[in-house]
Amino acid sequence: MEFQDHRYWLRTHPNCIVGKELVNWLIRNGHIATRAQAIAIGQAMVDGRWLDCVSHHDQLFRDEYALYRPLQSTEFSETPSPDSDSVNSVEGHSEPSWFKDIKFDDSDTEQIAEEGDDNLAKYLISDTGGQQLSISDAFIKESLFNRRVEEKSKELPFTPLGWHHNNLELLREENGEKQAMERLLSANHNHMMALLQQLLHSDSLSSSWRDIIVSLVCQVVQTVRPDVKNQDDDMDIRQFVHIKKIPGGKKFDSVVVNGFVCTKNIAHKKMNSCIKNPKILLLKCSIEYLYREETKFTCIDPIVLQEREFLKNYVQRIVDVRPTLVLVEKTVSRIAQDMLLEHGITLVINVKSQVLERISRMTQGDLVMSMDQLLTKPHLGTCHKFYMQIFQLPNEQTKTLMFFEGCPQHLGCTIKLRGGSDYELARVKEILIFMICVAYHSQLEISFLMDEFAMPPTLMQNPSFHSLIEGRGHEGAVQEQYGGGSIPWDPDIPPESLPCDDSSLLESRIVFEKGEQENKNLPQAVASVKHQEHSTTACPAGLPCAFFAPVPESLLPLPVDDQQDALGSELPESLQQTVVLQDPKSQIRAFRDPLQDDTGLYVTGEVTSSEDKRKTYSLAFKQELKDVILCISPVITFREPFLLTEKGMRCSTRDYFAEQVYWSPLLNKEFKEMENRRKKQLLRDLSGLQGMNGSIQAKSIQVLPSHELVSTRIAEHLGDSQSLGRMLADYRARGGRIQPKNSDPFAHSKDASSTSSGKSGSKNEGDEERGLILSDAVWSTKVDCLNPINHQRLCVLFSSSSAQSSNAPSACVSPWIVTMEFYGKNDLTLGIFLERYCFRPSYQCPSMFCDTPMVHHIRRFVHGQGCVQIILKELDSPVPGYQHTILTYSWCRICKQVTPVVALSNESWSMSFAKYLELRFYGHQYTRRANAEPCGHSIHHDYHQYFSYNQMVASFSYSPIRLLEVCVPLPKIFIKRQAPLKVSLLQDLKDFFQKVSQVYVAIDERLASLKTDTFS
Ligand SMILES: [Zn+2]
Ligand SMILES: [Zn+2]
Known part of the structure; x- marks a missing residue:
């Protein structure tokens, strides 16, 4: 076997071998018995980097016309050693780009102020509010080593879900645990319900959707759990919840399917379409015979035979791993399809790569990249049941869905959304997915606030009280159809009718847990007595979900209007800000x-x-x-x-x-009304169309009559006839016969208004029309600043500096603005931030000119009028018994109180770091809970929070900042024109005259002296 030049797709590759020939050679020389073994050997050589595939992009060994060249020894030595590889994977993997791309900027020579002396051992608060940088040893010893770590009550059953799944009864009275939890639950519940109401209202959706959404959201956040810590999952729960909208049906047909659903059908109707406990093989390649030697002329018959043989070999490989269901990303040759059918294997083809990945996650099956990889016996996925279901859509079409039901619950789920037109469901889907994120975060946030011993304020403002009332008028009629007042959480029910004390709160929950089963189809239930009872006390779909649980009246928020004003007057003198980071x-x-x-x-x-x-x-x-x-x-x-x-x-x-x-449309009533009308029109029209008979598509397309050129008899030469030439040009210019009709009902009314105004010529109508057009053209491009969707991010000015660095006094990382989207781009979990950027010993300053360890750096996040700074400290020894646990506690800088030391719960670990920063910036209303007299200072503004892990302690503290305003010169510069005074002019003239005469006198004298000198 020798390496030669081979041609592949018009290119000559020197010094190569052909995969197929290598297999032949191995068999011929008796090293092995089957081609499969030869492929395995070949793949091992590719994997071991002895061979490199030059004809294909992937490094797979193929038993076909694929070219492989030997790797040079130099290249071989370049392969990363396992050590460096693992280091890279720690640093490089899933590191947010804003840490990786942190730039170094030496042009910034601005002095970094208030770099304190490292030896300062006490917490000193300067008058300006700036703090010194180090953490005192004595303080750490006192707070961390000499105190026991608070354990959560032993009698609590261990749940992976932490605080929020503990029964309220089991929480201890001491430390204010129970009270804090009750307040948090009620605040979160009220907030979420109000937010949902607001979202539904702004999309003009019926508020009967609310109960459907609440019940779905509850089910999802109770089961689905991204495992960022151990499985490296995405931190965003929305990645694991798949929503499938199926127009038509009833709203309460919307359910959570425990598994995955996609729009797909099996390749052949004779194949088995319902399999219990299927063994699922996921192939990310095609099953077909690719004839490579296109440079030669050959007879077709042997190739056909060859193809059959080849595919038989492939199918045998599939059969060998014993799947009952095969999903293929690309195409499968007809011959192979028939062979698979004969073997009783169900086949699904052309599955999108994203869908394959989701199925791989949900069924826990390996994604097989190539046919050759099949030889390594991949792990097959499974679920409880695989089946197909056909749905009749309102427009007389059908939709076939493929269900993979019964997968591990925490991995994800699918929501089957029904009960409306496509337009309506699309709106609901958006709200639903947003609310899932809200509810999920709310669980994590409650855990975090419990961990840090925060106490929410007693009187909580319910900002959407107004929109709740407003929503009532609009939606009242719709609610009547659903039994009016019998719907739980109807805004028509005054809050007074809610249970008034704790015992009834708990009681109602117990009642409700019992009634869970019977209440599954609550919204359609008739208004029975029992139902009435539930309507005031129970959660909509009978879920024992703490978040949507009823709230004692004593905890209900009172609308505090003065609060805003009070806040306003608090504004510090130094508030001078030109750029608002929020938006x-x-x-x-x-x-x-x-x-x-x-x-x-x-x-x-x-x-x-x-x-x-x-x-x-x-x-x-x-x-x-x-x-x-x-x-x-x-x-x-x-x-x-x-x-x-x-x-x-x-x-x-x-x-x-x-x-x-x-x-914001909220600021412009006219536009808001118009938008509402438009949305309602869309909802009504589309559902009306579908309800009657026609499909929307038929209505939205118009077929124009055919062009006259088509029917004209052409007898002359094109150059001879001018009319023919014109006709042809016209035909070419017209475009196709199928034209989409404008399906937006509002477009017609606009046309109407423009024509009517043209006739009457009235000025008012003209203005109105102008407004309409402007609203469409200009306002559609603007960002609605009062839409919660546009506020799911935090902008911070991030910087890192050290007095000991060679960059000092410049910053190691010059201040730059990072936009962190909550649970999205640039965000990471609190736990990952701590572990990777605070406690990891190998983490170094991103500046290439800085060798100073991170311990001596100070990092700042500035937002609005505040700054959160992070200081690190290395201890001599780790906290005994808690080396591998993140411990947290807080210290009040005003009255020096310290909260108990607790281990950071899993939920707090998974909380968004951006949301943590937001709490520090805006959550000033939280105080501290404890048994000793709590100081009443803000836990997020006045307390320093410490996190410790192993030998490291990180301190997070908030301090107000002084904002300076940008001063720019006036757009116009005025120059005062003053006419000079006559006196000064005369004076100038006199001075000038004097000087001139002096010059002449001097010249005269000089000339006179010259004369005497020369001629004497
Ligand atoms: Zn540095
Ligand atoms: Zn205090």
Whole structure:
């Protein structure tokens, strides 16, 4: 066997062998008996990097015309050693890009202030609020070593779900555990219900969806559990919940399917379409014969025979691993399909790669990359039952769904969404997936707040009270159809009718757990007495879910209107901020020429001065901000952005922004009404169409009459006839005969209004029409600043510096803005942040000029008017018994109280780091709970929080910052023109005359002296 030049797809590859020939050679020389063994040997050589495949991109050994070249010894030595590989995988794998891409910028020479002396051993608070950097040894000894770690009550049954699944009764009274938990649960419950109501209302959806969504969300967040810690799952639960919308049916047909569902059918109808405990083989390749030697002419017959043989071999390989169901990403040759049918194997082809990956996760089966990999006996996936179901859609079409039911619950699930038109279900789907994220986070947040001994405030503002009332009027009629008041959690039921004390709260939950089964189909149930009882006390679908559990009246939030004002007056003097970080998109849009401002639209009535306009707008904004929910966590409220505050309206940079910096339909009643009408119209029209008979598609397409050129008899030459030439040009210019009709019902009314205004010529109508067009064209591109969906992110100014670094006094990582999307881009879990960027000894400063260990660095996250800084400290020895546990406790910098030391729960570990920062910035209302008299200071602002692991301690502390305003020169520079005085002019003239005569006198004298010198 020798290495030669071979051609592949017009390219010559030197020094290669052909895969098939190597197999032949191995067999011929009697080393092995079967081709399969030869392939295994070949693959081993490729895997061992002895051979490199040059004809294909993947490193697979093929028994066909595939070319392999030997790897050079130099290349061989380049292969990473296992050690370096593992290091890379720790650092490189799933590291968020903002840590990897941290740039070094030496042009920034700004002095980093307040770098403290490392030997400062006490916690000193300077007057400006800046803190020194080190953590005192004595303090650590006192707080960490000399105190026992708080254990959660022993009698609590161990649940992987932590705090929130513990029964309230089992929580201890001491440390205020029970009270805090009750308050958190009620706050979260109220907040989520209000948020859901707000979302449904803003999409003009019937509030009967609410109970459906609540029950689905409850089921999902109780079962699905991303395991970021051990399985390296995505931290976002939404990745594991799949929503399948099937138009038609009833709303309460929407259920959670424990498994995976996709729109697909089996390859052949004779194949078995219902398999119990299937053994699933997932193939990411095709099953077909690819004839490679296209350079030669050969007879077709042997090739056909060859193909059969080849596929028989492939199918045998599949049969050998004994699957009952095979899913293939690409195509499967007809011959192979028939062979698989003969073997009684069900086949599904052309499965999308994403779908394959999801099935692989849900059924725990290996993804097989090539036919050759089959020889390594891959692990087959399984589930309880595989079957197909056909759904009749309202438009007389059918939809075939493939179910993989009965997979491990925590891995994920599918929601089958029914009960509406496609448009309606799409809206509901968006809300549903958002609420799943909200409910999941809420579990984690409650765990975290319990871990850090936080106590929520007593009076909690329910910002959406207003929208609840508003929603009632609109949706009342719809609710009547569903039995009106008998629906649980109907806003019509006054909160007073809810149980008033703790005992009835617990009682109702017990009652409800019993009634769980019977209440599965609650929404359709008739209003019986029993039902009435449940309607006030129980969770919608009978789930013992703590979040949606009823709330004692004593815990119900009271609308506190004064709170906002109180907050407003608290504004520090130093509040000077031009750039509002909350809404980066509107920031970009905000930079517009004030001359081209189109904001006259917003102001109702005759307001003349721009200052008054701004004030009106700011007031409207504040009012809406108070009523709308933007944050998915309770207790957290956002203040209006700086440009809308008194100071902001008058600041010098204000003129550089548009009149309406922030936009929302909520701020423009006309547009809001129009939007609502449009949405309702869409909901009604589409469901009406489907309800009657026709499919929407038939209605939305128009077939034009055929062009006259088609029917014209062409007898002449094209150049001879001008009319023929014109006709042809026209035919070419027209496009196809099938034209989509404009299905947006609003488009027609717009046309109508424009024609009517054209006739009447009335000025008012013209204005209105202009508004309509503008609203469509301009406003559709704007970002709604009062939509909670647009607030699921946090912008922070991140920087890292060290006084001991060679970069000092510059920062190691210059301040730059990081946008962290909650549970999404640039976000990571609190646990990962701590383990990877605080406690990992191998983590180094990203600056290439810095050798200083991370312990001596200080990292800052700045947002709004605050800064969270992280300081590290290495201990002499780890906390005994807790080397591999993250411990946490907090210390009040005002009264020096310390909370008990506890181990960080799994849920807190999985919480979003961005949400943690948000709590530190905005969650100032939380205080500390404990048995000793609690100090009442803010746990997120006044307390330093410590996390320890092994020998490392990380301290997180909040401090207010002083914001400076950008000062720019005036857009116009005025130069005062002063006419010079006559006196000074005369004086100047006199001086000038004197100087001139002096010069002449001097010249005269010189000339006179010259004369005497020369001629004497
Ligand atoms: Zn550094
Ligand atoms: Zn305190």
